[in-house]
Amino acid sequence: MNQKASHLLPKIFIFDLDNTLSESKHPIDEEMASLLKDLMRKTKVAVISGVRFEKILAQLIKPLKDEQFFDRLYIFPSTGGAFFQYKKGKFGSKWEVVYERLLSVPYREKILSAFSTAIEQSGFVQPEKVYGSQFDVRENQITFAALGIDAPVDEKNLWDADFSKRKKLIKVLQKLLPDFCIVFSGSTSIDVTPKDVEKSFAINQIEKILGIEPSQMVFVGDGLMEGGNDYSVIKTGVKTVSVADPKDTKLFIRTVLNEV
Structure with missing residues (x-):
């Protein structure tokens, strides 16, 4: 990489996970793993996802396989409510928690109760078939x-493509839970986090902890529309790239790599 290209490359690329790097709840494929490693040879990469760390471990970290890149990879599970960083030590290397913002048990109970009320008041029609639990409580x-x-x-891709089914629920939830952040997530989900914990919070932590200004970041995600779980990053001033699926993301990464 020549000096000019290195200077122009953002200091960090930040990605959503589901429907951006991989199909929802599925591991990244070999092609995506290869592209991400090529990108990490040149700059840093972060992932901000609504899923828990264990899911990111299965969907992203294990398929990457090669530990030599992990010190250039920054993981923000739970919509930025936690931050994991790979640390190399004298007696081995591991992923360590940098911070973690927790919901108290009463808050979790309040949120679950609000969903029951919102489902009843909004006229939300439950699907005929449900696969496993409808709630992931963390x-x-x-x-x-x-x-x-x-x-x-x-x-999932067909169920609420225009977001209309979840909009009814969110409208009621926002009245019941004014002190929480409530956003669309993926194709069928709604995420609820503390009011100040959204993906913009993770962007701010990247600036604070890693010393990278928003102008030197690029965020890539499929939920940048208003109400989407990526939407909040726009207010931080980062450059954003909207994608529809992992195929779009691969094309974007290839374009970046070809330019440097």
Whole structure:
């Protein structure tokens, strides 16, 4: 890479995970893994996702395989509510928690109760078939997956393509939970986090902890529309790239790599 190209390359590329780097709830494929490693040879990469760290481990980190790149990879699970960084030590290397914002048990109970009320008041029609639990309850985020957390990708993609079914729920939830951030997530889900914990929070932490200004970042995601779980990053001033699926993301990364 020549000096001019290096100077022009952003200091960090930040990606959403589901429907951006991989199909929802699926591991990245070999082609994506190769492209990400090529990108990390030249600059840093972060992933901000609504899923928990264990899911990112299975969907992203294990398929990457090659640990030599992990110190250039920064992981923000739970919509930025936590930050994991790879640390090399004298007695081995591991992923360590840099910070983690937790929801108290009463708050989690309040959110679950609000969903029950919102489902009843909004006229939301439950799907005929649900695959597994509709709720993923974590210490720092609660996700409502309308078709169930194990639903097939094809069915999820068709269920609420225009967001109209979830809009009814979110409208009521916002009245019941004014102190929380409530956003569309993926094809069938709604994420609820503490009010100040959204993907823009993770962007701010990248600036604070890694010392990288928003002008030196690029965010890539499929949920940049208003109400989407990537939308909040726009207010931070980062350059954003909207994609429809992993194929779009691969094309973007190839374009970046070809330019440097």
